[in-house]
Amino acid sequence: MSGAKFTEEVIRLAGEEIRTCIQCGTCSSSCSTAHLMDNSIRKLIRLVLDGRKIEALASDSIWLCTSCLLCTVRCPRGIRPKAVVSALRQICEREGIRSRDASFERIFMDQIRSMGRISEVLLSAAYALRNPDAAVPIMEMGIELLSRGKVSLDPGSVKGMDEIERIFREFENE
Amino acid sequence: MDPSERPMRIGVYICHCGLNIAATLDVEELRRFAEMLPNVVVARDIQFTCSDAGQNTIKSDIAELKLDAIVVAACSPRLHEPTFRRTITEAGLNQYMLEMANIREQCSWVHMDSPALATQKAKDLIAMAVAKAALLHPLETESMPVSRDVLVIGGGVAGISAALDLANAGLRVYLVERRPTIGGYMALLTDVFPTNDCSICVLAPKMAEVYANPMIKLMTYSEILAIEGTVGHFRVTGVTKPRYVDPTLCKGCINECSSACPVEVPNEYDFGLGKRKAIYMAIPQSVPLVACIDTNACIGCGLCAEACPADAVKYDQQSEEFKLDVGAIIVATGWQPFDASRKEEYGFGRYRDVVTTLQIERMLNAAGPTRGDVVRPSTGEIARSVAFIQCVGSRDQTVGNPYCSRICCMASLKNAQLIKERYPDADVSIHYIDIRAGGEGYEEFYLRAQRLGINFIRGRVSSVEEGDDGLYVHYEDTLLGKTLMKRYDLVVLSTGLEANSDAEVVGNLLGLSRRPDRFFEIAHPKMRPVEAHIDGVFIAGCASGPKEIQVSIAQGSAAASKAMQLLFKGEIELDPTVAFVDREKCIGCRLCVDTCPSRAISVKDTAFVDEARCKGCGTCSAACPVDAIEMRLFSDEQILAQIRAATAVKGEYPFIVGFLCNWCSYAGADLAGTSRIQYPTNIRIIRVMCAGRVDPSFVLEALRRGADGVLIAGCRIGECHYVSGNLHALQRVEVLKGLLKEIGIDPRRLKVAWCAASEGDILARKIEEFVEELRDLGPVGTELAAALPSGKV
Amino acid sequence: MLEIEKDMDVEGSHVICRQRSGDIIKILDYDYKTCNGCGICISLCPTKALQSGPILEIATGLDAPPVLIDLDACVFCGMCANFCPVNAYRFTVNDVDIKTDDRYPRLLRKAEPNERCLPCTLCEPVCPTEAITVVFNKTRDDFGPLREGIEGEISVDREKCNLCGICARFCKAFVLLEREKDPRDLRPYEQLLIDEDLCDYCGLCVGICPEEAISVKGEPLDATLDLKGSIDVDQERCIGCGRCAIVCPYEAMDVVKPFEGEIRLVSDRLVKCDPVGCHGCFNVCPADCWYVDDQGRIGVVEDQCILCGACANACHLFGIDVTRTKVSHTPIKETPWASEWRDAIHAILTGEKRRYDVSGTLAPPAVERPPPPKIKAPERDPELLRRIDESLRRIDEAMRTPKVRYLWERAPVEEARRKIAARIAQEESG
DSSP: OOHHHHHHHHHHHHOGGGGGOOOOOHHHHHOTTGGGOSSOHHHHHHHHHTTOHHHHHHOGGGGTOOOOOHHHHHOTTOOOHHHHHHHHHHHHHHHTOOOTTHHHHHHHHHHHHHHSSOOHHHHHHHHHHHOHHHHHHHHHHHHHHHHTTSSOSOOOOOSOHHHHHHHHHHHHHO | OOGGGSOOOEEEEEEOTTTTTTTTSOHHHHHHHHHTSTTEEEEEEESOTTSHHHHHHHHHHHHHHTOSEEEEEESOHHHHHHHHHHHHHHTTSOTTSEEEEEOIIIIITTOTTOHHHHHHHHHHHHHHHHHHHTTOOOOOOEEEEOOOOEEEEOOSHHHHHHHHHHHHTTOOEEEEOSSSSSOTGGGGOSEETTTTEEHHHHHHHHHHHHHHOTTEEEEOSEEEEEEEEETTEEEEEEEEOOOSBOTTTOOSOOHHHHHHOOOEEEOGGGTTSSEEESEEOSSTTOSSOOOEEOTTTOOOOOHHHHHOTTOOBOTTOOOEEEEEEESEEEEOOOEEEOOGGGSGGGTBTTBTTEEEHHHHHHHHSTTSTTTTOOBOTTTOOBOSEEEEEEEESSSBGGGTBOSOOSSHHHHHHHHHHHHHHHOTTOEEEEEESOOOOOSTTHHHHHHHHHHTTOEEEESOEEEEEEETTEEEEEEEETTTTEEEEEEESEEEEEEOEEEOGGGHHHHHHHTOOBOTTSSBOOSBTTTBTTBOSSTTEEEOGGGGSOOOHHHHHHHHHHHHHHHHHHHTTSEEEEOSOOEEEOTTTOOOOOHHHHHOTTOOEEEESEEEEOTTTOOOOOHHHHHOTTSOEEESSSOHHHHHHHHHHHHHSOOSSSOEEEEEETTTHHHHHHHHHHTTOOOOTTEEEEEESOGGGOOHHHHHHHHHTTOSEEEEEESOTTOBTTBSHHHHHHHHHHHHHHHHHHTTOOGGGEEEEEOOTTOHHHHHHHHHHHHHHHHHHOSTTHHHHHHSOTTOO | OOOEEEEEEEETTEEEEEEEETTEEEEEEEETTTOOOOOHHHHHOTTOOEEEOOHHHHHTTOOSOSEEEOTTTOOOOOHHHHHOTTOOEEEEETTEEGGGOTTSOOBOOEEEEOTTOOOOSSHHHHOTTOOEEEEESOOGGGGOSOOTTOOOEEEEOTTTOOOOOHHHHHOTTEEEEEOOOOTTSOOOEEEEEEOGGGOOOOOHHHHHOTTOOEEEESOOOSOOOOOOEEEEEOTTTOOOOOHHHHHOTTOOEEEEOSEEEEEEEOGGGGGGOOTTTTOHHHHHOTTOOEEEOTTSOEEEOGGGOOOOOHHHHHOTTOOEEEEEEEEOBOOOOSSTTHHHHHHHHHHHHHSOOOOOOOTTOOOOOOOOOOOOOOOOOOOOOHHHHHHHHHHHHHHHHHHTOHHHHHHHHHSOHHHHHHHHHHHHHHHHHO
8 A cells, every 4th residue: 555545545434534634733632641652643643644654553552542532522623533543443453563552452352252241350361461561560450459359250241142243243244 | 770670690709718718618619609509690719808809809890790799608797797798888789788608617617527518518508698698688777866874883993994984085974883882892902913002092093083073973882673775775773772871961980870889790891800880881982981881780779870970870761763874884793702611621711710812901901900910810910821722713613613713823922922021031822723924014023922932832722721720731732742731820712703693683684695604705705805795785894704903994994985986976877687567468466566575566557666676586577477577687588598598409418407596506606616616517507686586487498398407596595685585486496396296297307406605515516416316317208208108108 | 979878777676777878868677577588589689688597497486587688788779678578678768668669660469449349347357467457437336325125126147147247347236256267268257146235126237238137126216327338458568368359258359469370288298297386387478378287287278378488488398389480560661770670570480680790800909009298399599590590691692693503503512612612701701
């Protein structure tokens, strides 16, 4: 995908309004995780418009968005910065570009698919296995939480697992 | 020579308009086509028909070839019809012997991608124009004496400037102001940019001049209730509200009465920062210098009357109605500040130390509530750090204001400078997206602010939070690429300008149209900056969009000079394109009386049209059951001839005949052209003055001759330039649709569209949709074939 | 500048607030004994000058004013007086009652006898504010003393008699037995008795009975009786409860009630109601329309209620709901204060009065100017002045010579000084 094509693809996924960005920074300064990001949301949009695909997709910021949508509510140009993030994630997924943190999403989805819900303990454990760096602090916190009865070892069960499986299939077919 | 004695001799002139037309259309082909049309004696193509050379060609042809009528295929008649009318008048023809084919705005510019179909469309347009031209008649214009008085609505700086210019030129002016004093917002400002001179010091003498000028009748605390009539004779009704203070007795001392008054209310002239009493004077420089009782606060204790040494307080004052007869109206109704509490993330209304531009103006003003100190309202202490947040309520689609308010950058630069000069140690920052300093001396003003040490931070503020020790402003410094938070004592929201919602009444009374930004629309965004769409109505100042003081003053003067042009002759020419009655045919049914939006028709045995009142919309003519009312221009036979010429060759499918009203939808189609908005070539547009002019028989004739669909487009409902013409059109179309269905023709072949002159894109989209719908329906008559047993079609 | 002074006095049950401004004295006279604590004035006061007292305690016997007046805040507008449903306030401007000034709207409620009024005496005792007085022009005593030894019979047809009480006012032989007061049955009398010891069978009573219920046998007195009664309703006291109209057998009283709306008892909350022990609602009701039913539960006769809402304030169980939907008032004239008064009337319905908050506004700092310092003009020595003049004259002379002025304007400064000085010296010596 060339630079121009990349720009077009993000616009197709996230809306024409992106072209009207005035780089005011309302999105980034509304962002609750901006301080953790290498490129702010504003800069991400600039990278997209300039066709800088590699830089944009390599950015950690894509995976730090919590989808709080404050950026989208406040953008004076009616742009949906959250949609840009989603578009970039989608392109990463499609092209197999994964930053380290993408493993979390994968574990998350797998658990939903197999159990219909999230178990904090299993999720943290699975994540810790794949990210040994994070294992120690996760375990420390886990023990603390377990001792206070804040998390449970029993994940519980949900109804309608077949429905959940159907949603996953439908999405995969798309 | 009377054209009825011999066949009409028509000359056709096809304009290249440089490459504007010639790049898309095959002009030579068009010329050859035109030459072959009936009655055409000569057809020429010309580089620029509107040039002297082009006009001279037409003139010499008229003389040499004894032409009776001229067809110019070029741009929109809304642009150059007056030019060519003048041309042919100079050559001895009656000015109404001209017809234009709009092959630029409504052809070459909107069909740039399909030159062949566009050329075919242009041929049809030329054939239609020639067909109409063959039926033109010379019309004589008459003139009517007019009132030379002018009404100026709004006593802000634009209205003051207009009133003074008119009065100094010897015209009588009525200046109507809603508030108790004139002066508008300018009277409340502190120093003004780019010179930092004192606002009221330069305005007050003008205000006083208005009061003293014998040619100006100043009516403050007054409102307009009704406006009837047209250019030359607007009959205006208004009301002056009671101040409950006799202006002839009040000495303007104000202290006596207001210090006795026990009722305190937030002062709207300080934008709520200070307080005033229920009996008050808006500003110390009020004109007229007369106190006023706030009827929303007075509790009736009677102390002010007792305290007044001049016995000027009169509780029995009543509101007084006034009636005016004026020749022209200048609308200078101004603006209103954006309500900053709508941007909840900035905390205005919740945090006391978040203020607006107008409030900081009042704080900086030596006559304001702090006597010029810049303080934190929560503590009353001097603010040591001040942030200006730009673009609050401007350039912001979340509040429906995508436009730039134009003055806020300069206002903040100025206020920041004033603060920095007054408190050199203060930390003053401006949080901006772009600094817009375009204007004489503005960039230098920006430079001055930078040199004073004002901190310019590029990045729009996302939110303001109140902490224990001050306000915290969140933003990304987009030049550093860092998301940051900064503490300030005082935050000033640079609130934008909005269309004045109080002016809506006047706008509706006059039938002024509004742009999508809600400000009043001017007749042409470039060429006619102070004229409204309505003859004799002018717009000055911020009523037509945000402006600086100097531009408002210039516009006031411009509007005044336009009004002078109109009224100095003391008479205006009447448009001869009015309705007239064939008394032989008229059966006196009075239907026309009921349909006429201008109340110009009366019936005594037969109908009679008051030509001074008739505005030529043609709604009556379309309604007349016996075709006894005709229009002098846009007559039935001319329009029918255009329909027949359009459908003579069905150049493409689906084929649409469109009737577009001159004021909104035709103008909208022109705008689509100037904006190069592309739409399908399938439509042939016939210009009518009003959607109400469209006689059902026109629709039938089009369908009968093979049009697959008919589009009738008019002004948006409620915005008709003839008040109710589009409503009549809607009624007629709705009935006709039912009848079409009855006889087996799909009613979807008839479509109405309402669009403003500013909505070229909407019109283009409607045409696109209609083409698609008709493609689904099939050619006209398909539905009949389906309904009948096969073989009987 | 108009001087405005305020003061407050207490005289018995009256709190008297005065404001003097120039020649005008405004007096707000609040009679806290008349006040029943309905709180309407509190809700409509434009400056929050009126505050609620301990209503619950007052309702059950505490002797204290239900409304407290903040004299500093009071602006003497008179709204409280004009809309008090029980006439607890009197507001005068130079002794003229504001209620006579039609520029201000006021609460409208009245009872007016119409042409059907006889009058009889029924309404007089049922009026809770003793606003009705009925008097007759004659009594039996006006016809001389009782004649001795006359035999006869007198009887009253109980079916016809409506206990209107005219006969009893006329002649002492008729005695009315009073009933226990009960709003459910307003009729004041239970029975009409005849004390035949006081009757001489004169027969005058036969003609005055509107129901022709009296018959007398005996020796009629040879006299004609033209009994005329007159009724007076003191509109200053009338609260518009309508009890007079309810009790009237002749539909002879036209009543305008002050408010329209509804009074409702919330039974859930009244479970613990002890009407005999508490009695708060009874005590504050200006229309006496409360009763206790057979089961010992309280009840209210809605027809007689004026919807003042005092009972709702007095009920510690919050068991009474009063809602008003309309206020009867005199027309609001076009005046500067029309809007505020209209809003006050609106506040009677909603309890919410528009008030402007200026607490957050900034006021210019008060500038204190020190008194200007006294200036002592220095003394001048005429001798010295004379000498100065003498010296300066030397230049005067020289200035009038063109030659000097030429030097002055054109020559280099040093040269000019020198030459002109030389010239002056020369002239003096010469």
